[in-house]
Amino acid sequence: MTEPDLLSPNDVLAQVAAALPAGVRGNLIVCGSLAAAYWFFAGDGSRAIRTKDIDGLCSPHAKAVAAATAITDQLFEANWKLRNDSRFPDPGKPGDAVEGLPMVRLHPPEGSKWFLELMAAPPPYVRGAGGKKLQAIDTAHGSFALCSFDFLALAEWNPKMTKVGIRIARPEMMALANMLHHPAIADTLIEGTNWKRSNKDLGRVLALAHLTIEQDRRAGADDLEDWPVNMWTALQEKFGPDASQLALRAGAGIRELMQSKEDFSQAVSIANLGLLASMDLGIEEISATARRLEVEVIEELEILANAQSSNAE
Amino acid sequence: MGDSYFAQTNKDYDGRWVGPDGDFLIEVKRTNNARDLRGSLLALAFALEKERASTQALLVLTDSKLSAARLSDELAMFRNIVKDEVGRKIHLVAFGEDLLRMKGLLPQFSDDLALFIHDLVLHETATQGGRVTRVFVQSLVVDRWLQGRPMTASLEVQDETKASKPTVIAALDHLAKLEVISGPAGGFSVRPPSWEAWERLALELKSERKAIRFQDPSGLARSPSALLSRLLKIKDRTNRPLDIALSGVMAAYHFYADLNITAPPRLDLSVYNGDSSFVRLLDAGLVEVKNMTAHARLVLHVGRRLRTPSAQQTPGLDQASPLECLADLLDIGLTAEAKDFAHHLNRITTQGSVPR
Numbered sequence: 134m135t136e137p138d139l140l141s142p143n144d145v146l147a148q149v150a151a152a153l154p155a156g157v158r159g160n161l162i163v164c165g166s167l168a169a170a171y172w173f174f175a176g177d178g179s180r181a182i183r184t185k186d187i188d189g190l191c192s193p194h195a196k197a198v199a200a201a202t203a204i205t206d207q208l209f210e211a212n213w214k215l216r217n218d219s220r221f222p223d224p225g226k227p228g229d230a231v232e233g234l235p236m237v238r239l240h241p242p243e244g245s246k247w248f249l250e251l252m253a254a255p256p257p258y259v260r261g262a263g264g265k266k267l268q269a270i271d272t273a274h275g276s277f278a279l280c281s282f283d284f285l286a287l288a289e290w291n292p293k294m295t296k297v298g299i300r301i302a303r304p305e306m307m308a309l310a311n312m313l314h315h316p317a318i319a320d321t322l323i324e325g326t327n328w329k330r331s332n333k334d335l336g337r338v339l340a341l342a343h344l345t346i347e348q349d350r351r352a353g354a355d356d357l358e359d360w361p362v363n364m365w366t367a368l369q370e371k372f373g374p375d376a377s378q379l380a381l382r383a384g385a386g387i388r389e390l391m392q393s394k395e396d397f398s399q400a401v402s403i404a405n406l407g408l409l410a411s412m413d414l415g416i417e418e419i420s421a422t423a424r425r426l427e428v429e430v431i432e433e434l435e436i437l438a439n440a441q442s443s444n445a446e
Numbered sequence: 447m448g449d450s451y452f453a454q455t456n457k458d459y460d461g462r463w464v465g466p467d468g469d470f471l472i473e474v475k476r477t478n479n480a481r482d483l484r485g486s487l488l489a490l491a492f493a494l495e496k497e498r499a500s501t502q503a504l505l506v507l508t509d510s511k512l513s514a515a516r517l518s519d520e521l522a523m524f525r526n527i528v529k530d531e532v533g534r535k536i537h538l539v540a541f542g543e544d545l546l547r548m549k550g551l552l553p554q555f556s557d558d559l560a561l562f563i564h565d566l567v568l569h570e571t572a573t574q575g576g577r578v579t580r581v582f583v584q585s586l587v588v589d590r591w592l593q594g595r596p597m598t599a600s601l602e603v604q605d606e607t608k609a610s611k612p613t614v615i616a617a618l619d620h621l622a623k624l625e626v627i628s629g630p631a632g633g634f635s636v637r638p639p640s641w642e643a644w645e646r647l648a649l650e651l652k653s654e655r656k657a658i659r660f661q662d663p664s665g666l667a668r669s670p671s672a673l674l675s676r677l678l679k680i681k682d683r684t685n686r687p688l689d690i691a692l693s694g695v696m697a698a699y700h701f702y703a704d705l706n707i708t709a710p711p712r713l714d715l716s717v718y719n720g721d722s723s724f725v726r727l728l729d730a731g732l733v734e735v736k737n738m739t740a741h742a743r744l745v746l747h748v749g750r751r752l753r754t755p756s757a758q759q760t761p762g763l764d765q766a767s768p769l770e771c772l773a774d775l776l777d778i779g780l781t782a783e784a785k786d787f788a789h790h791l792n793r794i795t796t797q798g799s800v801p802r
Contacts, residue, residue, distance in 0.1 A: 421664035421731035
């Protein structure tokens, strides 16, 4: 696997923001590790992260296709390049089956290892429907697929506007999305690695919690305490009657990870290669964070959900 | 469960649980000895004689190595030799070392009763089985003086502490040797202790309490004041009611605002019911460490309560006795500051202006 670049979150976010058409800049929310890195390290030029993919969520759902089309066209015109993918060497044509279309994954003109991937905000949640959805976009440079996941809707909740004029998802929303996406440790591996996908994503949750606690201690704040309330509010806004059930199962994957030494160790290793790069934290440190996450966030979220269930009875 | 209580030391039992279908007298005994067990069963039989017919009794053994089968045999033998209407109302269980599981012939306890038994066992464990020690008595004499209501006679001390007469005499002798009290046992007076006496009293109290130390392995420890703020947030949400008081540097500030310590190095709490389970809710990142030299962020001092707690609805947290604070300062290694604190206590106590 190619080692990703060490990136400055400020520089990358500024480059993405500058490349976007002004009219749709407000329709993009940056998620994932770049958003987290900017959230936590924007004021610290010495902190860098390793990542290959910059996730851009086109939002809201109703405008996602138009926004993604405009962004894709403008980036191609600015000489951004489609990422090499042997399965999808070229863009498709209008009318092609969406499953056969490449995602919008574009490298910046100077040829960095990182690329911007566009996704779409999901349609309103329907319990039991497939979580992953694809829709086609037809641009002046060919047709592409836009992917969306149910829980990405959380990234749309109260994102933060950055100095470079682009919004980033909140850490607790990305954490909750990952927690809901992985209610258990699955054996699915990330392509080209022996890393379990769930270990990477749940490890990301622990990294987000750790960085929030670190920031709290530094600033004398208590942002982690706001996580359960924000999570509960977002769940109610985005998932309505399903909010309680989702809140009550949100912690299942993290709890399973905490019980499995091997998976926990892998999650910590992966986190140290990404968001926690340059911190090099050990199992003991992250275990303490996991326990705090369980008591101060997961259990508090469950209390909020249970209180609503009791009131409803 | 509202009327249930932990009994005073002159009762024939350690606690009474008041239930809808009748009360339970509960005796907690730490023993491996069958003779002790039989004596305690018999004492409960006598205690039941003074009770209503609906009252039952329960003997709870702690740290007992007697097997479940042996317990069952002992209870069966006991029931054979006492009247059936008494024997069938007496039950026997034992807690292992972890105080988590009961063994024995378990009657159908309600959850409330089981919780009460567990709390009572923790309480008895924390207070050395209800035994009032010399150190506790001498500490209480000093603390009453600090509160501006000194005790002046051995009978008063005995009545207040519920200690045995020999224990009271030993404590007063010890205080006299330290020149903390003077005059006959029937009419003594307390005077400001010298630093040497303060140090001795504090170190003796320190060695009698059990210290449980917690470290933060994450590198992201809460400051002691942040821990205290969180404690105030969670104190009404614990599974069992907290019986704790603020101690150490943070409580010493309450008694001596000019104490020359810039920032408290840790949070010290006195715990009077032996229950440390609230620490998970307080900060689950903390881990208990046995290493005395490790830098602890939180230290619990498990022992017997010296000061009456405030009314339950009082916001905030009570302060432990200044003597407990002094013991903590010495435990931290702040000897010069402890000495300054002790002199301040003498000064304000003799002026009659000690904050409660």
